[in-house]
Amino acid sequence: MTRVAVVGGGQLARMLAPAATAMGVTLRVLIESGRASAALAAHETVVGLPGDADAVRQLLADPRPDVLTWEHEHIPSTVFDLAAEWRVPTRPGREALLFARDKIAMRERLGHMGLPMPAWRAVETEDDVEAFLSVHGSVGVLKRARGGYDGKGVRIVRSPAQADDWLSAAAAGGPALLIEDRVAYTRELAIQVARRPSGEIRAWPLVESVQRDGVCAEVIAPAPGLSPTVQAEAESIARRIADTVDVTGVLAVELFEVGGRLLVNELAMRPHNCGHWSIEGSVTSQFEQHLRAVLDWPLGDTAALAPVTVMANVLGGSRTVLESAWPHVIDPGAKVHLYGKGVRPGRKVGHVTVMGQQVDDVRGRAAQTAAVVRDGGQS
């Protein structure tokens, strides 16, 4: 019996389970609590935090998993040490994961690779911030190097004073900081590739990611109006990163499109929100592909099945019973995914996917059903 262990019990681990079931793979998940999103669907669960060595030992115990993987990048080094001790391969590995976890390490590495990205520098003092702002139009994007997601750990600053609290926290041992040029981009794009240890890589079509308030609201696959050159350039960037950093599993590269150019924004080495469209919209979903990649099995076809697929996130509203919306999901082509998470305003609690022919039509349908689901059918 093939068995994959996963650290992290959120919706990404939850959505690995259907793919694992189909493939005959047992999925064992380290979940934070019995109420974690993945608790419903995981085939085997261990309750505990990644920093809890006993829990990690249970995750690795007999029948021993063939491989250990992650649904987030916040993995303490003890997990890698224990996995090495139990001789369970970790994919992606410790070194690769560092570049997804630490934005300063990531920026440095991308710089060495000569890949295009926004101007940036690590900052430790107000003077560092001042120096950067003075040559970049008096505005910058201050980021914590670790721990951010969905707009958290990111702040627009126009003066060094606006960075004060984070600078103090960093000096006191908190997350290190970097500042980046605030790029006047045309739109945000994302490309995903999967890479297996033996080196095979497959890329999905480049997608457009529509953000609202720093959170991904919609993904359009493929990105409308793409030139083949841009798809090829994005794919080339993602392949270079995957090969150079020795990524195994799925890699998402978030990009800014500026005129006809691409700049690398962020990396994620795991299934990612920008790839949820692939569950229905591609021959092989990112979840199936991630499992195939970390198991070093041949990768699946990543072609899109429809001219356009749109994924709209369901961002938590004020109501708590999303399921009560189901009787109101009257669009027969809308595929609704609920994550079984408690609802908080703005929290990703589900998503909706619609496939079709015309971008505007498909976007409208996805947004409409997402609104119905968010409001439990009361909108």
Add this chain to the structure above:
Amino acid sequence: MTRVAVVGGGQLARMLAPAATAMGVTLRVLIESGRASAALAAHETVVGLPGDADAVRQLLADPRPDVLTWEHEHIPSTVFDLAAEWRVPTRPGREALLFARDKIAMRERLGHMGLPMPAWRAVETEDDVEAFLSVHGSVGVLKRARGGYDGKGVRIVRSPAQADDWLSAAAAGGPALLIEDRVAYTRELAIQVARRPSGEIRAWPLVESVQRDGVCAEVIAPAPGLSPTVQAEAESIARRIADTVDVTGVLAVELFEVGGRLLVNELAMRPHNCGHWSIEGSVTSQFEQHLRAVLDWPLGDTAALAPVTVMANVLGGSRTVLESAWPHVIDPGAKVHLYGKGVRPGRKVGHVTVMGQQVDDVRGRAAQTAAVVRDGGQS
């Protein structure tokens, strides 16, 4: 939390789980043993047989399921009695299920509806068999009214003597018998519809079912070279059965195509092998649709996503470790489903689905991957 209880732990219950996970529905399954196919994937399990009242009570216990459904038709009446006592609706219901479980009741009902089917009669004695054979070309298909599947409980007879053992068993309280005309059909087709309690019905495209040794080997969706008339006629037959018998959930109608005519062969009131292609090949899979139907939620679109989708069953070979085949699955478009069942020769232990443009090409690819999987990569 919406919760669906299922009687039966085979691959049909297993394949309900991914759809349930996506929809945020908790799936509680009555499995025969911890090694049942559905054990891996079910969200909650109760171990026991359908005839075990204590097990059925656990299946119905708090938190109480919203509905009770089946993955096979062999449901003792005690289950319906207990469900009524616990006020859990059963879908499909007792009366509807009878027509899928008992081939004599089914033939009688179809006769009352005036639907086309092979000539048939119930038989209790050698004289009954003789009388039928004498007017139907001296050959008939003897069937046990209950309990058959995959060619079991079916026998070609050319003389009353060949029916002797089953006649004796029937007289001694075993399954009742019927005999049917051995139809010289062009091919076998199947149509599936889903119907919800409020009456909404949706039909999938008519498919061709290719049988070998009495077992379904391949399904081609849609059936090649169909006239719109035949699709419409099949849909009309299935809709009439679903409405008349008050089917809730998915109904499969297996058909013989004889020249341009259709005859009803068998019924199944549950997800069915002829609909596995829909997991990847249709906007809405039969598994998702069955859950939506029994929950009385709006039904999903049943359109096909590709010009042709072929499902090839993996019928057990001599080897036992199907998973060892995965590294050999080199067709990137082949979707492999393993059921986690022990391998016996001829047993359905998995299936492969391929989507594409040309029937011959897609059939060849599906068959090739099914062979690789069957032989654990050693073919």
